Amino acid sequence: MRLHDKHVLMCTGPRCTADGQQAETVFLALGQAIDACPGLRVKRTRSRCFAVCKQGPVMVVYPEGVWYRQVDIDAARRIVDEHLLQGRPVEALIFHRLGQGDVDGETKA
Numbered sequence: 001m002r003l004h005d006k007h008v009l010m011c012t013g014p015r016c017t018a019d020g021q022q023a024e025t026v027f028l029a030l031g032q033a034i035d036a037c038p039g040l041r042v043k044r045t046r047s048r049c050f051a052v053c054k055q056g057p058v059m060v061v062y063p064e065g066v067w068y069r070q071v072d073i074d075a076a077r078r079i080v081d082e083h084l085l086q087g088r089p090v091e092a093l094i095f096h097r098l099g100q101g102d103v104d105g106e107t108k109a
């Protein structure tokens with residue numbers, strides 16, 4: 001396996017979008033955006049359900065543990081540019097943070 005600094009997981013499960021089709025399209029666009037930045041060392045993986053289906057398409061970036069919701073193609077490109085390249089998570093799209101909980105204050109124990 002190639003060396004990577006970050007791991008992006010994207011749900012392409014059946015409930016985030018109709019049969020995961022929109023999410024799959026975003027996943028492919030995400031790969032193109034990552035590949036366009038040769039300096040990035042990012043592993044990208046499809047996942048099935050994260051059990052937060054109403055907020056899909058859902059993407060998670062590790063090691064930060066930042067959870068993004070409603071990620072369309074424009075959002076995926078923005079996450080690549082701002083978060084993966086520049087190290088600034090896209091606050092407007094984040095709904096959960098590893099170790100901190102939900103950003104809307106509805107963290108469940």
Ligand code: FES
Nearest residue numbers: 013016049050053
């Ligand atoms: S199908 Fe995507 S989170 Fe459930």
